[in-house]
Amino acid sequence: MDIIKGVPLTSYILLCSILFAIGALGVLYRRNALVIFMCIELMLNAVNLLMVAFSRYFNDSNAQVFVFFIMAVAAAEVSVGLAILMMVYRNTKTTDIDALSKLKY
């Protein structure tokens, strides 16, 4: 615990922001739907890490409870997402999101 507190909060904020940015850029640049799902998970986990860091810093357990909610919701969300991806895969035989461009003008 002392080691965790030894790291200044700024470093955590910086690390989480970088992780979040990597996740966000991944969502924007990758074309494979599965990789995009992983990038979204990365964004959510960056938030989790930030919450826990703040929670430790404030000595307040509220944020840790929030982290549990985020983890539970993320699991539900990804399971729905994978089901949607399966449905798409059955119709298109690919996980490349560029295959889905029927709705463009």
Add this chain to the structure above:
Amino acid sequence: MNEILIVAGLGVLTLLAEIFSFKKFIAPIVIAGLLATWVVAALELNGNIYSSLNASVLNMLDFDRYAQSFVLLLTTIALLWVIINYNFFSDESNKADHLSLILFSMVGGFCMVSYTNFVMLFLGIEILSIPMYVLAGSNKRSLRSNEASLKYFLMGSFATGILLFGIALLYGSTGSFYVYDLRVKTTGADFVMTPMFTIGMVMLLSAMAFKSSAAPFHFWAPDVYTGSPSSVTSFMSTFVKTSALAAFMRLFYTALPYVPETFDRIFLILIIGSLFLGNIIAVFQTNAKRLLAYSSISHVGFMLMAIRFFSEPTSVASLFFYMAAYAITTLAAFMVLKIVEENSDGDVSISAFNGLVKRNPLLAGTLTIALLSMAGIPPLSGFFAKFNILYIALNHGYFWLVIVAILASLVGVYYYFKIVIAMFASEPVLTPITLTGKQKILLLLLTLLIVGMGLNSFVFDLIPS
């Protein structure tokens, strides 16, 4: 609070119906349950029912007057939606699942209008969104529906990530998840707007704008609205949009005493962007569903204007009226659109509406009233909704914003009339449409509501009390 319990219980009951075979009675049971919810919501709003649970639930949800009124509005929308789209469920093998998804997303909507803690805001948004991702793809064989579902899912979870990062940063700068604590902090004398607070608030604002499809964050909306089955689209553009904007309003009027300079500019960009992008791109659409999607983006511009001026005492009331008017109008428009779609092999381009008045005058009449109301022609409800909000902006000294909004609405009149002219001036190519008795009653009821709400505010606003 009671509404959440009733609707959640109803959702579970609907799921059980899949196991025990009483599928036939599902729709009547759900309609009866929603009617009960509506009655409970109305009684609670009037203060006739009051239990200790009602006031606040562990400080996480607060069913104050604001929440109660929006719960009543949301229940009304859902009830009308289920009655109108009765046949969305009857021709499906897994209708129980779809109906229960609708009911569960209602629970999310109720949480979103009554939260006092960011945990409940987050959970509400997710409970509302996750069923909608599934419903958008409920037409499993259609590639368009698949695309809409995947796009909605990816964009929605991306926005959730941004929302959560914003919440984390706000927590970092204030040390609390309670929205009211935020207000205590921001009104305190020693409050300095740190970069962390500003970035957190901006991220929260962007995520909410994303969910309510305001202009720079609107790209998912037209695709998702076009691809989803028409019934689901009408739920999305009424129920989901109302919940998202009500949550948006609640966030600002609980958390901040006034709109700080930094957010003022962001708001103006959102408002003007929504008004102009929505209206101008809609002019070039040939698909009626896509046109309505863009028009709904332009309506968000007006609603955001009410949120921008939340410090005015009448802003909540005018936002409520705008949403009620918009929701009823959209339900009517989508009901007609769905009937036309069913009678033209799924074609919803504007040419599918050619000569609708000769195919069925009632359909054409209802759609005309709905579109005129959306365009803001007096004495329909859409006009008074717009008028109230512009009046607030004018009181606030934003004369130029009112001019901009009126110019944008003038563009809107053009494309709404494109459909009206197609209905009245063109010759029909398809056979006449016959309606069932229930559909006729519903169409008349919706028309009456659109006209009645307008006349109601006309009569009550002009007679000085």
